Amino acid sequence: MFSLTPKIKHSVSQRKHQIFLITLLFLVTLMTLTSPGGHVAVLTMDNDEFLKALWQEKWQGQVNRLNLEDQAEGPLMDDDPDLLRLLKDRYLSKPSDKPANLMLDLETDRAKNYNIYRTAFHSWIRINKILKKLFSEEPPSFFVEAGALDGEFISNTLFLERDLGWAGLLVEADPILYAALPGKNRRAWSSQSCLSPSNFAQRMTFETYEPVGDRDVAGTLLVRSTGNLAGIRSPTLGQMGSKIPVDVQCFPLFSYLLALNATSVGYVSLDVEGAEADILLHLPWDRVDITVWNIEHRITNDGFRIHFEEPWGVRVPPSSPGKGLGGKERKQEKGEEEGRGKEQKDKETVEEEGRGKEQKDKETVGEVIQPKKVVYVTQHDPASGKDEYLVRFMREKGYRLYDYWDGDYTFIKANSEICRKHCTVETKVESPALD
Template sequence: MIRLSPRMKHTLYQRKHIVFLTILVFLVTLMTLTTPQGNGAFVTNDSDEFLISLWKERQRGVSQVNRRVNQVEELAKGPLKEDDPELLRLLKERYLAKPSDKPTNLMLDRDDARAQNYNVYRTAFHSWIRINKILKKLFSGEPPHFFVEAGALDGEFISNTLYLEQDLGWTGLLVEADPLLYAGLPGKNRKAWSSQTCLSPSDVAERLTFETYEPRDDRDVAAALLVRSTGNLAGIRSPALGQMGSKIPVEVQCFPLFSYLLALDATSVGYVSLDVEGAEAEILLHLPWDRVDVTVWNIEHRETNEGFKIHYEEPWGIRAPPVPPRSPPSGSLGGHEGGEGKERENKKGEGEDVLPPKKVVYVTQHDPASGKDPYLVRFMKEKGYRLYDYWDGDYTFIKADSEIC
């Protein structure tokens, strides 16, 4: 048996006393903290339920947000007004890709055989060459601004805005409805927003059918891209008339042009390129012109789209009745000046007014100075624009009170 000295016994007693006091203080503190009336009650059963309820509330909030976004997505199929805040949020979060911060990756910078075929437009496509020269003349001395290109294809081929971005430091928005064409756009690393959607032919967002064209032979990359570039909204009379390849319908989300500008806070625009294969009249007629400021427009438009004509001649959506033939006044030559009117009257019968046939420019017609649509020119003039250039269905309008004009 081990015998302890009185000194050792006293030391052990003191240590036991200290341990006991420490345990006692810990237990008292723990009881205080775990009492419901205590200020620090955070580990009680009630507190656990409170934390669980907070977590559940947060999950419900996330679920409600997702459900609301899905509801807006459904509403965006049509109709949802162009300036609806929910629509603008949906557009920016789900349908707009941000500008790239990577170096550009363009066919322009390559010299292999495929790139040479791809870049043939820079020396052979007169329409692109003419527009490029116009943009250099108008904007070479101007500060960077915002552009919009509707019908952007893959972001490089016959792009009207690539010069503004690369040489002048602009940014903007590229819109392309064809999913296969758009698939090549992100890899170009353009310094602009982009969207695989289409411009709505009305003032509401809607889901529409887009008819893209599959080339019958894609060995010639430039020719294949030209075929795909003729895609158009179903029901819209396209200049190509669907003769360029095999038609493939796809469903595409469409937004009014004004919605894109609001979503990007860019209602002041330096340049808009509108090449939408026949839907330009509907897009422009529904644009709230008093809420946007565009300096220069490039619009591809053919007289085969009678939207502007209908706007002026059939303002209520009802076809205007034909003008009855006028009876020639006594002593006149059938209502026409000179003998030409009399000759027409003799050929067609008394009182019948014969008009010369209307000349229409089609894609295959080689008369680029003809085919100007006076109704489009009138419409843009009423909106404050002057026609700067016209060539083969391509119109350049400049805002009359702008510094450039």
């Protein structure tokens, strides 16, 4: 019978020990790297199956998460529980608990240029006056600002949060603008995403605009504020800068409200550069309670007109060609772009100097014609251009038009306490006093 020499036995024994030590070291290293926090985890017969089950569960969770992200690019509906969980966990940042860090509080030259909107941007000034009038004596509520930019520049909601103690949500799709938002330390939820122009979540292309040439900080922010969803007819028609497309995740407005358990909202600012019609048409109005809306909307966006008039639209078709709004004769010509609320002569030309009252045409021989001047830089009347289809849509949803000026609409819920206090006769071309 063959037998090993002592030397060979010793050598084999050493190799066994070496193999065992190498194997043990490998297992310890493996468990160290794969255990949470990098702590050593000892694998025993008692916990072997348990650890395997945990890893299988974790891996399965990762697979489900990936599938959920894929679904968020397409078919998940606005109230889908998985979509709401994804939105809350991945796309919503919590309010800051740090002191505010605003340009408003600084006195530098850069801050002065940044804050020029507070004295020069008539749209922001007008809306700010309206909000002070409507909400200064009201208890704090919840706001939503879609098109929040960097969280401060021409923000419609900063006053509500800073001066009146409101909570809210800020949504901005432009990644460059949003990058500055967390540093403002707003006491509001925020999301670098966009409002979906449908009732389901989807991945879309957002077109940002990079300023061309040297611009100051206010000019740069103003150019970037014109970003819009690709395929949407925006008010500026993409002429404010160099277009840069980026992918962005979009969620329905209703999904944000459900995720934050905030379906009762005091104020919504909707400034989304042309997508407002689709967003409002797909909102489940019977499941939300919103008191005041500020909506920026231009007559060039015909979404609300299609909603009421197109034969294949959502509503009943017109009874015959040349009719609309329930079959009544149109008072406007088909090609009219400015959407006058009443019968109104074309005011594309500049107004005559010194015209303070209604005045007859003085083009008779021998009369002196007053020199003309440009009343508005853009050569249009801010009281014109109102979309009666939007007004009708909001009226059917239970709202009164409180103010209209240069594409900015303020609607108040008709049966609200705020409307009882402030609504008078629904505005037509004129608007209520703000002082």
